[in-house]
Amino acid sequence: MTEVTIPFDGKPYVFEVPDANLIEVLSPDESPPVADLDAEIARALDFPIDQPPLESWVKPTDSVLLISDDTTRLTPSDRIIPPILDRLNAAGVPDSQISCIIALGTHRYMTETELRAKIGDTACDRIRVFNHEWKDPEQLVDLGVSEHGTPLVVNKAAVEADVIIGIGAVVPHHIPGFSGSSKIIQPGICGFETTAETHLLSCSGGDSFLGLEDNPVREDLDSMADRVGMKTIFNVVMDSEGGVVGAFFGEMRATFKDAVVLARKIYGIPYRETPDIVIANSCPCDLDFWQSHKAQYPAQRMIKQGGTIIVCTPAPEGVSPVHTDLLDFTAWPAEEIKAAYRRGELKDGVATALAVAWALVREKAKVITYSPGIPADHKEKLGHTHAPSIEWALEEAFRQQGPAARVTVLTHAADMLPIQDF
Helix, strand or coil: CEEEEEEECCEEEEEEECCCCEEEEECCCCCCCCCCHHHHHHHHHHCCECCCCHHHHCCCCCCEEEEECCCCCCCCHHHHHHHHHHHHHHCCCCHHHEEEEECCCCCCCCCHHHHHHHHCHHHHHHCEEEECCCCCHHHEEEEEECCCCCEEEEEHHHHHCCEEEEEEECCEECCCEECCHHHHCCCCCECHHHHHHHHHHHCCCCCCCCCCCCCHHHHHHHHHHHHHCCCEEEEEEECCCCCEEEEEEEEHHHHHHHHHHHHHHHHEEEECCCCCEEEEECCCCCCCHHHHHHHHHHHHHHCCCCEEEEEECCCCCCCCCCCCCHHHCCCCCHHHHHHHHHCCCCCCHHHHHHHHHHHHHHHHEEEEEECCCCCHHHHHHCCCEEECCHHHHHHHHHHHHCCCCCEEEECCHHHCEEEECC
């Protein structure tokens, strides 16, 4: 037997896999984080990519909007924002003309305590920091449609700003290929219908767009960012523990392209055999299934047709504290979900799109879920088998796939990009 350890709910979870069955245990590359994060941030600001230094082109009369990702991401916004504020001040822009909006997408609103933990007391004491009010139509502006025909409804704070700087992290992501860059605009600060259509576009090919740098969703997001007026981003690439490996600042497209090269190096993991069973641990996307579902897509990419995926996630907030009605239809087949939405029978388009993605995973493989935070009946409504432990889940997977079934473990599946190497 081989002992396998995965990070689970802030501590190690150890279980055993028979030697004859275990193919490999895969984790992101162990690239060391930068020794001095503040110096790395300063370097990125000193040498922008395809853009002059910030303080040389921002005008004293400009209103500036910073857009930061939320508490579901590990981006160290509390370290990034203060030096940006100092550069803006050096350009003559006072703190009173600078604000920061939290790109919630359709996530729950962050509390004041969470805002201060994410953005930092220094920035919160200097500028206005506020949630994207995606539920409030008074806070949104209709800009028509994107170049790809997606309805474009965005927070009015972005439309009213003279300068927009997006702050986030680049990791493999099943919807736009990689997170970061223009994703901070959509779904970050857009309306519900915009996000629904983008998510549905990502389900158009059967498999996800995970790790595909150029795809229809990314093209659409970039066109939306162009329309809104975001030309500048500050993105980081982190290791699996949240340590920053590289910082990238400058023009949106060129900066994103450079960051993707490093993200692919860290999270692109070669695998050497098609497994019958994949144990997919959700770390670091552990808050709820709305985040930890990302663990499914690397497993979906690599597993054999008809295999078994074991999802492991703490999910202390359950499936989703916001999209509470999605359990009514998530166990349906993908085409049935899409058809019901187009007929107007399902109203939550964002939940619909994710339910379609989850259904496509189930159409590739059976799913067993070990999660103390998700009740057994909710797992059933997801179309998953409830597991009281990882050990039980593995026994059930062997029952489904046979005693000789081959097993691969993904320790940080939510951020991993499997690359076939055979």
